[in-house]
Amino acid sequence: MYRALLLSSALVLLSVASDPTSPTSSSTIDCSSDYPSSKGYSGSEPIVSGCHPTSCGRRIFDDFASPGDVAVLRAMAEKGIGAARGGEGRPGPTIVDINSGYMRDDEGLANMYEGRTEALFTPDEYELYRSTIERIRHTVGATFGLEEGYPIFTAPTFITRLRHHEDWQPQSMHDVYWMEHVDKNNTAHYDYSGLLYLTTQDVDFTGGMFEFVEEDGVDADGDLVFKLEEALSPKAGRLVSFTGGNENPHKVNIVRGGTRYVLSFWFTCSSEHAFPAFLDGEIHKQFQPEPQPDPEL
Numbered sequence: 001m002y003r004a005l006l007l008s009s010a011l012v013l014l015s016v017a018s019d020p021t022s023p024t025s026s027s028t029i030d031c032s033s034d035y036p037s038s039k040g041y042s043g044s045e046p047i048v049s050g051c052h053p054t055s056c057g058r059r060i061f062d063d064f065a066s067p068g069d070v071a072v073l074r075a076m077a078e079k080g081i082g083a084a085r086g087g088e089g090r091p092g093p094t095i096v097d098i099n100s101g102y103m104r105d106d107e108g109l110a111n112m113y114e115g116r117t118e119a120l121f122t123p124d125e126y127e128l129y130r131s132t133i134e135r136i137r138h139t140v141g142a143t144f145g146l147e148e149g150y151p152i153f154t155a156p157t158f159i160t161r162l163r164h165h166e167d168w169q170p171q172s173m174h175d176v177y178w179m180e181h182v183d184k185n186n187t188a189h190y191d192y193s194g195l196l197y198l199t200t201q202d203v204d205f206t207g208g209m210f211e212f213v214e215e216d217g218v219d220a221d222g223d224l225v226f227k228l229e230e231a232l233s234p235k236a237g238r239l240v241s242f243t244g245g246n247e248n249p250h251k252v253n254i255v256r257g258g259t260r261y262v263l264s265f266w267f268t269c270s271s272e273h274a275f276p277a278f279l280d281g282e283i284h285k286q287f288q289p290e291p292q293p294d295p296e297l
């Protein structure tokens with residue numbers, strides 16, 4: 001009887017934790033003019049009603065993914081890095097796109113599916129990755145009150161590993177991962193962001209806090225200055241989702257020790273930017289990240 005009781009309360013907890021309309025915490029912010037539905041909108045995207053946010057904000061879901069699923073997703077990133085680079089790969093930031101096969105670290109681009117004769121991932125691993133994308137997409141849609149079918153999965157998406165090493169220095173702008181930014185400034189069709197943490201701050205790594213920031217004037221060189229608005233501690237299994245416009249500038253702090261992993265997805269309202277979740281172990285070259293200039297640091 002006790003066991004039945006325990007089991008049923010565990011089930012209740014589970015269903016509460018995964019209810020896409022019941023975030024652990026939630027905040028609403030006025031939307032910036034980045035969306036076609038906002039006053040003062042000056043962009044060129046057509047309005048997609050039922051998708052573009054009319055109410056912006058942030059939603060956090062703890063225990064969104066189980067410890068077992070988190071471990072598998074982390075191991076997939078490791079396997080991809082090992083296949084592309086051998087061993088543990090490089091310190092600093094490494095991004096791994098399981099879907100297109102591309103990865104990037106401070107040595108540049110590589111593809112984990114290049115020249116393979118055997119499958120790198122098992123069908124179960126791909127299925128977990130696919131169902132995680134779909135669950136996050138569905139949760140983002142439900143929590144922001146979108147119509148069925150929205151938002152739309154888009155590319156690129158990746159797992160980011162930030163590995164501390166005391167002697168490591170960024171080799172190019174790509175490696176400077178701690179800059180304040182707005183997702184929609186970098187990629188105009190990103191309307192919603194979803195981050196699923198795969199490691200826990202102060203257990204797996206130190207530093208690496210996620211922060212929502214606010215613009216706070218400019219410095220003597222005319223560069224934007226920011227102040228902290230809300231800090232979020234990464235925790236394995238925690239999903240952080242937010243609207244991708246200027247209402248949500250954010251940054252990651254430098255990792256001071258250990259290794260930090262996060263799975264990052266972006267979603268769009270633009271059907272033109274719909275991207276299939278191939279997850280077929282093939283190289284998808286059309287989504288190769290664009291080469292960019294590497295300014296001196």
Ligand SMILES: *[C@@H]1O[C@H](CO)[C@@H](O)[C@H](O)[C@H]1NC(C)=O
Pocket residue numbers: 180181182185215224246249
């Ligand atoms: C993003 O773009 C807007 C509009 O151009 C600009 O005002 C804002 O400062 C930019 N934000 C960041 C963090 O670069």
